[in-house]
Amino acid sequence: xxxxxxxxxxxxxxxxxxxxxxxxxxxxxxxxxxxxxxxxxxxxxxxxxxxxxxxxxxxxxxxxxxxxxxxxxxxxxxxxxxxxxxxxxxxxxxxxxxxxxxxxxxxxxxxxxxxxxxxxxxxxxxxxxxxxxxxxxxxxxxxxxxxxxxxxxxxxxxxxxxxxxxxxxxxxxxxxxxxxxxxxxxxxxxxxxxxxxxxxxxxxxxxxxxxxxxxxxxxxxxxxxxxxxxxxxxxxxxxxxxxxxxxxxxxxxxxxxxxxxxxxxxxxxxx
Amino acid sequence: xxxxxxxxxxxxxxxxxxxxxxxxxxxxxxxxxxxxxxxxxxxxxxxxxxxxxxxxxxxxxxxxxxxxxxxxxxxxxxxxxxxxxxxxxxxxxxxxxxxxxxxxxxxxxxxxxxxxxxxxxxxxxxxxxxxxxxxxxxxxxxxxxxxxxxxxxxxxxxxxxxxxxxxxxxxxxxxxxxxxxxxxxxxxxxxxxxxxxxxxxxxxxxxxxxxxxxxxxxxxxxxxxxxxxxxxxxxxxxxxxxxxxxx
Numbered sequence: 001x002x003x004x005x006x007x008x009x010x011x012x013x014x015x016x017x018x019x020x021x022x023x024x025x026x027x028x029x030x031x032x033x034x035x036x037x038x039x040x041x042x043x044x045x046x047x048x049x050x051x052x053x054x055x056x057x058x059x060x061x062x063x064x065x066x067x068x069x070x071x072x073x074x075x076x077x078x079x080x081x082x083x084x085x086x087x088x089x090x091x092x093x094x095x096x097x098x099x100x101x102x103x104x105x106x107x108x109x110x111x112x113x114x115x116x117x118x119x120x121x122x123x124x125x126x127x128x129x130x131x132x133x134x135x136x137x138x139x140x141x142x143x144x145x146x147x148x149x150x151x152x153x154x155x156x157x158x159x160x161x162x163x164x165x166x167x168x169x170x171x172x173x174x175x176x177x178x179x180x181x182x183x184x185x186x187x188x189x190x191x192x193x194x195x196x197x198x199x200x201x202x203x204x205x206x207x208x209x210x211x212x213x214x215x216x217x218x219x220x221x222x223x224x225x226x227x228x229x230x231x232x233x234x235x236x237x238x239x240x241x242x243x244x245x246x247x248x249x250x251x252x253x254x255x256x257x258x259x260x261x262x263x264x265x266x267x268x269x270x271x
Numbered sequence: 272x273x274x275x276x277x278x279x280x281x282x283x284x285x286x287x288x289x290x291x292x293x294x295x296x297x298x299x300x301x302x303x304x305x306x307x308x309x310x311x312x313x314x315x316x317x318x319x320x321x322x323x324x325x326x327x328x329x330x331x332x333x334x335x336x337x338x339x340x341x342x343x344x345x346x347x348x349x350x351x352x353x354x355x356x357x358x359x360x361x362x363x364x365x366x367x368x369x370x371x372x373x374x375x376x377x378x379x380x381x382x383x384x385x386x387x388x389x390x391x392x393x394x395x396x397x398x399x400x401x402x403x404x405x406x407x408x409x410x411x412x413x414x415x416x417x418x419x420x421x422x423x424x425x426x427x428x429x430x431x432x433x434x435x436x437x438x439x440x441x442x443x444x445x446x447x448x449x450x451x452x453x454x455x456x457x458x459x460x461x462x463x464x465x466x467x468x469x470x471x472x473x474x475x476x477x478x479x480x481x482x483x484x485x486x487x488x489x490x491x492x493x494x495x496x497x498x499x500x501x502x503x504x505x506x507x508x509x510x511x512x513x514x515x516x517x518x
Contacts, residue, residue, distance in 0.1 A: 018409075020294040025393075025412030027385040034393045038409030041402050051400055058397040058405070069295040120468045123297040125499070127330050129492045134302050134323025137316050141323055142306045144493075149297040157294070179512040186510075190477050191503035192469040197481020198495030200462055203327045205455035231486045237456060241463030242470070252340065254460055255328075255368055262453020263446055271452045 004088050005047055007080060014042040015080060016161050019073040031066035036076070043080050047087040057083065060100055067107040068114025070156045075106055077164020102169065109176075113185055121188045122152045128195045132202050204234035210270045221270070272355070273429055278311040279351035280425035284417040286343035291413025301325035301346035301367075308350040321350045321363045324454065328364060329371075330461030341378060344424055345371025351428040352435050361451035362439055370427065377419050385412045477502055 018039035025034040040061045048054040067075060082099045126148035133141025163171060175181045210221040225232055241254055265271040285307070286299040302322040309318015325346050349367035352358065358366075389411050396404035442450075470478070477499075484490035484498055 021292045021410060021413070023291045023295055023413065024410045025385060025389055025408060026291075026382075027390045027412065028382055029386055029390055030393075034389065034405075034412075035409045037393070037397070038405050041405055045402060055398065055400050058400065062393065062397045116468070118297060120465075123300075124330070124465060125496050126297070127300075127302070127326055129496050131302055131323045131326040131330070132492050134306075134319050135327060136323070137320045139306075139315070139319055142302055142319055145300075145302050145326075146298055153294070153296040183507055183510055183512070187503040187507040189469050189471065190474055190506045191499040192465070193471075193474045193477035194481035194484075194499030194502050195496055196462060196465050196469060197478040197483075198485055198490065198492065198499070199330075199458075199465075200482055201485045202492055202495075203330075203458040204462060207452070207455065229486075231482070234456075234459065235482060237459045238462040238466070241459045242466040245463045245467050251460055251464060252368075252372060254463070255457060258457050258460065259365070259368075259450065259453045262451075262456055263449030266449035266452050267445055271449075 005084070007043060007046065007084050011043055011046050012080060012161075012165065015039050015076055016073055016158075018042070019076050019157065019161065022069050022072040030062075030064045032072065033061075033063055033065045036065045036072070037061040039072075039076055040079060040083070043083060047083055053087075056096075060096060063100060063103075065103060065107060067111040068118055070118050070153045071110040071114045071160060073157045074160035074164040074168055075103060075110070077161045077166075078102060078106070078168050081165050081167075106169075106172070113181070116185060116192075117188055118153065121192050122149055124192055125195050128199045128202075135203075200234050200238050201231035204238055206233035206237060206271075208233075208270060272432065275312055275355060276351070276425050276429035279308055279347055279428045280421040282307045282311065283343055283347040283424035284421035286347065287413060287417040287420050290343075291416065292410065299343055301329060301342055301350075304343060304346050305350040308347055309354065312351065312354045314354050317354055318350055321353055321360055322346065324360050324364060325349070325367055327458040328367075328454070328461055330458070330465060340368075340371040341374035342371060344374035344377070344420055344427075347424050348427045348431070351424075352431055355428070355432055356436055356439075358435070358439060359447075359451065361454040362447070364454045364457065365450050366435065374420070374423065377423055378416075381412070381416045381419060384415055 018035075018041075021038070022032050022035050024038070026032065027034065037058065041058075044054060044057045044061075048057050061079070065075075079099060079102075082102065086094050086096055086099065126145045129148065130141040130143075130145030133144070135141075160168075172181075175184075208222040208225065212219040229235075241258075244254055245251060262271065282304055286304050289295070289299040302325075305318045305322025305325060306315070307318070309315045309322070312318070325342075329340065329342050329345075345367040348370045349363045352366055353360075353363035389408055393405065393408045395401075396408060439447075466478075480502070481495060481499065484495050485492075490498065
């Protein structure tokens with residue numbers, strides 16, 4: 001009976017560090033596949049001293065893979081645990097195909113959650129908090145932007161990797177089955193909606209300069225609009241842009257239309 | 272000028288490396304890159320202002336799937352040119368937009384190199400069990416990308432200054448003022464794209480709430496974010512878990 005090969009912290013740490021290079025060689029065919037393979041190498045080398053088995057393991061991970069970067073360590077942790085299980089499987093009951101199958105099954109849902117959390121929530125909050133401050137020249141805005149992005153990302157990477165290695169699959173299917181995951185994603189969306197709503201009056205400005213002298217007094221367009229509702233025009237403009245975007249109008253086109261609109265309204269003396 | 276253009280190019284290359292080698296932690300964005308450009312060119316304050324302004328316009332431009340605009344190049348070139356030629360924030364924004372569009376071409380070129388060269392090489396390295404080759408192949412795509420973007424940004428900043436001055440001087444004052452006004456309404460595009468990601472009619476009340484807080488109650492951006500966290504917590508803890516058969 002051969003000796004069991006156990007992965008130690010020294011074997012796993014290089015995998016964790018290599019997870020940072022997940023976009024180090026992004027290709028159309030394998031997306032993050034080559035960097036994922038690269039990250040697995042230290043563990044595979046340890047688990048498969050036999051060259052043929054090592055090659056087989058490399059082949060297993062030389063496939064297409066793609067998910068949100070912050071969740072790559074979680075997937076790597078799971079792959080490490082499964083490879084360790086397979087390398088020590090003497091009864092031959094474990095199908096090595098399952099290692100790749102789990103990766104493929106995880107990457108889609110994780111990308112969905114990850115993109116809505118990291119692109120859609122944390123980055124958005126960081127932007128909503130930091131960018132208006134920075135636009136006024138306050139360096140605190142930049143610092144807050146960095147902290148609000150780096151802290152959640154770093155924690156997710158580190159705890160995700162450990163959790164993935166120590167039974168992450170079971171954990172994920174449990175919170176998926178009892179609805180916690182769906183609720184968490186929706187709660188993130190609630191947060192995003194409040195922040196976006198708050199960004200409208202803070203970042204979109206629609207100053208009107210039109211004034212007309214009339215018999216008794218001056219007609220000031222901005223005052224009229226404000227008396228209906230402050231920030232009415234930024235709100236209407238944002239909603240209009242959103243309507244065009246969901247109709248499939250290219251955002252670059254919209255940018256150029258707004259540039260033109262700004263120039264025309266200024267030439268007409270309205271803005 | 273040549274040395275300063277080189278410094279700007281370094282920031283652009285760093286932006287690529289942040290995404291490729293440092294985990295894409297969402298900081299290769301105008302707000303951070305323009306701050307770095309400002310720092311290196313000796314005008315930190317203006318760099319921060321341009322970065323914050325570009326971040327607001329490009330808030331919705333994210334690196335998911337095919338990107339319509341390349342924010343790393345757009346923001347570094349625009350910020351570099353603006354600081355070297357004393358341009359206004361509005362003028363910097365006007366430069367950033369076409370540059371960001373053009374730069375997506377470099378990305379396409381790099382993807383072609385990766386699929387023609389690195390990807391087949393990785394297949395061979397696997398068959399040969401060449402762990403060392405896999406090590407550097409996993410970094411290669413980002414390396415070529417950083418070099419290509421760096422060169423493009425260097426050329427744009429070094430050669431662009433003269434051209435930019437001529438073009439900006441030729442624009443009539445009234446139109447320049449129009450551009451400045453346009454840069455105030457442009458962040459609506461960022462809002463629109465963000466809504467596209469998050470909007471759901473059943474959550475519209477939260478959007479309205481977010482709008483009301485600064486408009487009528489004077490909340491700042493940090494206070495709005497905290498109110499948002501409160502809403503998310505209320506939602507999470509008060510919503511019952513669905514019955515398991517529901518899915």
